[in-house]
Amino acid sequence: MTVVVALHFMLVLTFTTRILLRDDLSPPGRLAWFIVLNVLPYFGVASYFLFGEIDIGNRAIRRHDDIFTEIRAKARSFMGDKSSVESLIDPLYRPGFRYAGSINGFHTVGGNTAELMADGDATRARIIADIDAATEHVHVLYYIWLNDNMGTDIAEALIRAAQRGVSCRAMADGLGSRAFIKSKLWQRMQQAGVELAVALSFRNLILTMLLSRLDLRNHRKITVIDGRLTYCGSRNSADPEFLPKAKYGPWVDIMLRFQGPVVAQNQLLFASDWMQTTGKSLDEFELKTEQIAGGFPALVMGVGPTERRGATPQLFSNLIASAESELIITTPYFVPDATVLESLCAAAHRGVAVTLIFPKRNDSWIVSAASRSYYHQLLDAGCVIYEFKGGLLHAKTLTIDGCVSLIGSSNIDLRSFDLNYENNILLQDHATTMSIRQRQQVYINNSEKVELATVLAWRYYRRIWHNVIATIGPVL
Incomplete structure (x- = not known):
C-alpha cells in the first residue's frame, strides 16, 4: 500500500512540476490542469500525456521553417511588400493588417475582388463550374470531406479535370475526413490521376501519441483554380445537412470567391501544407498573379501549431x-482567451456597437456551456448577443465599421487559437464588407436576442455548470 501511495504521489508530482515549468501555458490553463490532476489524478495524467502539450514535433517544426525559407526565396514577389500597408490601408486599420502580415510573411496586396456566394447550392454549383473550366491546375484542401452531394461532386469534378490533363492535387485531414479517405471515391480520384495527400495522418498512431498530439488537426478550407481564383470561408466539402450531425443542421456557412494577387498567397499556403505532408518542393507549383483594376487590398494569413503561439487571439485583439x-x-x-474577451468588453465600453452572433444549439456541449459563462460579462459591458435559431451557424465572420472584413476557418476558441491549422483572408473594401454585413443581418433576423435579465435569471446550478466547464476548458 505504501508503494502504491508513493507511486501515486510521484506521478502527480512529476506532472505538476512539468506544468509549473512551462512558460507557454496561460495561468487559466495551468489552473485547469491542476484541478484535473488533483480531482481525477489518473485521468488527468493520461489526458495530459495525450493532450496536455501543443507539440507537433521538432521534425515538423524544422520542416515548416525550411518550407517557408524556400517560399521566401522563390516566391517573395507573390507574398507582398511589408511597406504596402502604408499606401493601401486606412491609418485606423493598419495595425491589424501589419500584425496579420507578421504571421506568415504574406503582406497586403492590392487589386483583388470578391463575390459572396448566395447560399450552399450556389456555392457548390460555382465551385464545380470553376473546376470544370480549369485548364491548368486545381488545388483543394478540406478539413471535412464527406461522401455526400458536395463531396461527391467535387471529387467527380477533379476526376474529370485530371482526365483532360489538368494538374489536380487534393488533400484532406486524417481525422475530419477519415471515412472519405478510405472510400472507393478517394481511390477513383487517385486512379484518374489526382494527386492525393492526407494531412496529419494516423498511419503511425503510437508514434503520434508519443511525439505529438492526436487532436492537432488541419482545419483549413482552400480551393485554388488555375492560380486566378480562390474560395475562402467556413464551408467544408460537405452538404449543409451535414449527415454525421444531422440533428443540428443545417450547417449555415459563408463563402467568398476571390480573384487577384491574394489568390497566389492562398496558393502558397496550400503549397506549404502540401510540401509539409508530401516532402515535395515548391518547384512543382506554377505561380501567377494578376491585379484587377479598381480592386481592393487584402492578405492571407494561416495559423497553426508550427506558427508562433498566440497569433490568432492577438490578431483578433x-x-x-x-x-x-x-x-x-x-x-x-466561442471560448475566448482573456486577450479577446477583454478586447471585446473594452470596445463596447468605449462606445463601439459590438454584436456577437452564436448558434442557439451547438454540436459541442462543452463549447455551449463555456460560451454562456461569458454572457454576463459581455452583456454587462454593453455587447449585444444573438443566438441563431435556423440551424448551426457555422460562418466565421468579422466586420469592422463597414470597411474591414476577416473571413475564413478560424473560430474564436482555444482549438483555433492553439491546435488547428487555419486559413483566413483579411480585406479592406466597403462593398465586400457591406455584403458580408448584410448576410450577418440575415443571421440576426433569424436569431433570438439574449437579454441580461434572462442571463441573471438562470438557475444557480446552470451558472455553476457553465463556469465549471469554462474553468477546465483548456483541458477539454
Missing part, C-alpha cells in the same frame, strides 16, 4: 481595437 463605430462577429464556437 488588434482588429477589435481598431473598430470605431461597429464590430460584428459570427462564430459557432
